[in-house]
Amino acid sequence: MTIFLVIIHVLVSIALILIVLLQTGKGADMGAAFGMGASQTLFGSGGAGGFLSKATTVAAVIFMFTSLTLAYMSGTRTGKSIMTDQPAATETAPAPSAPEPQK
Numbered sequence: 879m880t881i882f883l884v885i886i887h888v889l890v891s892i893a894l895i896l897i898v899l900l901q902t903g904k905g906a907d908m909g910a911a912f913g914m915g916a917s918q919t920l921f922g923s924g925g926a927g928g929f930l931s932k933a934t935t936v937a938a939v940i941f942m943f944t945s946l947t948l949a950y951m952s953g954t955r956t957g958k959s960i961m962t963d964q965p966a967a968t969e970t971a972p973a974p975s976a977p978e979p980q981k
Contacts, residue, residue, distance in 0.1 A: 880951055887944040894937040901930050 880948070883944055883948055883951070887941070887948060890937055890940045890944065894934070894941055897930060897933050897937055901934070
């Protein structure tokens with residue numbers, strides 16, 4: 879389940895970045911007002927304001943949901959470690975060896 883949520887979280891993060899980068903700034907409509915060809919956009923003459931703002935909202939909600947879910951899941955791990963049943967290993971360090979005589 880965690881791996882699935884992480885994959886969804888990463889995909890939504892990339893989508894959110896791309897959606898925000900596709901949006902035009904506030905000053906971009908000035909070119910269309912003076913006939914500079916900015917009104918010929920990919921999403922029609924009205925622009926992509928409505929679609930991109932709704933897509934941003936949906937992506938942000940999914941991003942927040944996956945963020946909160948992953949944070950909750952990481953804080954409430956109930957899985958048992960495989961190392962709890964094993965006693966601690968007590969290794970003794972080997973004695974230092976004497977240096978070899980020079981020939």
